[in-house]
Amino acid sequence: MATVLYITAHPHDEHASYSLAVGKEFIQAYREANPRDEVVSLDLYKTDIPHIDADVFSGWGKLASGSEFNSLSGEEQRKVSRLGQLVDQFTAADKYVFVNPMWNFSFPPILKAYIDSICVAGKTFKYTAEGPVGLLTGKKLFHIQASGGVYSEGPAVDFESGHRYLKLIAGFLGIPSVDKIFVEGMAAMQDQAADIKAKAIQRAKEAARTF
Secondary structure, three states, X not given: OOEEEEEEOOOOOOOOOHHHHHHHHHHHHHHHHOOOOEEEEEEHHHOOOOOOOXXXXXXXXXXXXXXXXXXXXHHHXXXXXXXXXXXXXXXXXXXXXXXEEOEOOEOOHHHHHHHHHHOOEOXXXXXXXXXXXXXXXXXEEEEEEEEOOOOOOOOOHHHOOHHHHHHHHHHHOOOOEEEEEEEEOOOOOHHHHHHHHHHHHHHHHHHHOOO
């Protein structure tokens, strides 16, 4: 049995979001194909994702110098503890599904804050004499991203940075397998939006069965 962490980063629901609509069909098809697997949903807009700020750096510094956790301030304890929970949840999963829109050529800032929470030395990667080495080998990641324009090909391809960054982070953490579905062009080709969505859902269902 595998554990799938289903991570969504959109303030709307699947009725208003193309990425979430496709993601919902993907995870439903996955459940049908893998009924014994556990799917854990993490809506980044409905959970506490601390930003790495002065409290976090202060708390980490105190712990690194040998201070007890109880000696940290209330905010330091809350943020440091929550960040630890997030990375532990991430490392415990076997597969990851990221679902997000493209905003200004990348993903929503809450997703960057989440990525910061899971890039932790000693848990998801380690430092060696030859450089950093990812510790999440054997895991799999699937990325679903929606955009109003077309960025997988054509003149705007170099503007897409969301998936490229997520794939870079996955490699840094040692995740060898990263697949994707771009749901794109709905604003540029409004008369084709429904067909684009339907085709993306079909691709998602097919990909979910072998993920």
